[in-house]
Amino acid sequence: xxxxxxxxxxxxxxxxxxxxxxxxxxxxxxxxxxxxxxxxxxxxxxxxxxxxxxxxxxxxxxxxxxxxxxxxxxxxxxxxxxxxxxxxxxxxxxxxxxxxxxxxxxxxx
Amino acid sequence: xxxxxxxxxxxxxxxxxxxxxxxxxxxxxxxxxxxxxxxxxxxxxxxxxxxxxxxxxxxxxxxxxxxxxxxxxxxxxxxxxxxxxxxxxxxxxxxxxxxxxxxxxxxxxxxx
Numbered sequence: 001x002x003x004x005x006x007x008x009x010x011x012x013x014x015x016x017x018x019x020x021x022x023x024x025x026x027x028x029x030x031x032x033x034x035x036x037x038x039x040x041x042x043x044x045x046x047x048x049x050x051x052x053x054x055x056x057x058x059x060x061x062x063x064x065x066x067x068x069x070x071x072x073x074x075x076x077x078x079x080x081x082x083x084x085x086x087x088x089x090x091x092x093x094x095x096x097x098x099x100x101x102x103x104x105x106x107x108x109x
Numbered sequence: 110x111x112x113x114x115x116x117x118x119x120x121x122x123x124x125x126x127x128x129x130x131x132x133x134x135x136x137x138x139x140x141x142x143x144x145x146x147x148x149x150x151x152x153x154x155x156x157x158x159x160x161x162x163x164x165x166x167x168x169x170x171x172x173x174x175x176x177x178x179x180x181x182x183x184x185x186x187x188x189x190x191x192x193x194x195x196x197x198x199x200x201x202x203x204x205x206x207x208x209x210x211x212x213x214x215x216x217x218x219x220x221x
Contacts, residue, residue, distance in 0.1 A: 004152075031206075031207035032207065032208075032209075034209060034210065036212070041197075041215075041217065042214060042215065043115075043199055043212045043213050043214040043215045044199065044201075044212040045212075046209060046210070046211060046212075049209045089152075089153070091153075091210075093206075093207055093210075095206045095207065096143075096155055096158060096168075096206070097143075097153075097155065097201075097210055098155075099152045099153040100152060101151065101152040102152070
């Protein structure tokens with residue numbers, strides 16, 4: 001059974017710091033891995049999708065890496081801003097999305 | 110471009126009452142559709158998914174059901190709500206099972 005774990009559960013940092021959010025999964029048989037952002041009381045916004053054959057994807061200040069063999073992905077946020085404050089979720093796709101419980105990020109000015 | 114709509118945004122219902130949440134997708138055809146629930150302090154749980162009209166797969170036994178009467182419409186229902194049905198319900202779509210998924214804005218359901 002696929003299990004997805006995200007560490008840390010919560011993170012509070014000053015503005016400007018570079019951040020690494022971690023996601024691990026137990027079964028490497030995945031189609032892809034997707035990172036989402038969720039603001040309080042809102043739906044999920046897709047940030048990055050990494051196919052199983054890819055090693056990383058970049059979008060602006062965000063960079064996500066995937067090491068399928070070790071069951072790990074990281075989301076790197078460069079030069080964090082208060083607007084980055086949200087919960088970040090990773091999900092692995094094994095013909096359905098299996099989610100981690102998220103990392104709640106707070107970036108303070 | 111594709112968009113996904115969910116309504117209502119919030120809902121307060123008494124125990125034992127029926128439920129109907131609707132989700133529609135625009136700008137694509139034959140999408141895969143999903144219903145997820147996010148309970149307080151817990152991760153997202155897949156409830157149902159559908160790869161075509163009338164085709165519904167249930168992931169967990171529960172008090173809910175789903176239907177897909179049209180290609181881009183997905184409905185989550187219950188005949189009698191329980192307190193434990195409270196949560197944040199999210200609809201999502203993807204072109205294929207292994208492609209990127211996109212979510213709606215969710216419905217906050219409180220059963221009282």
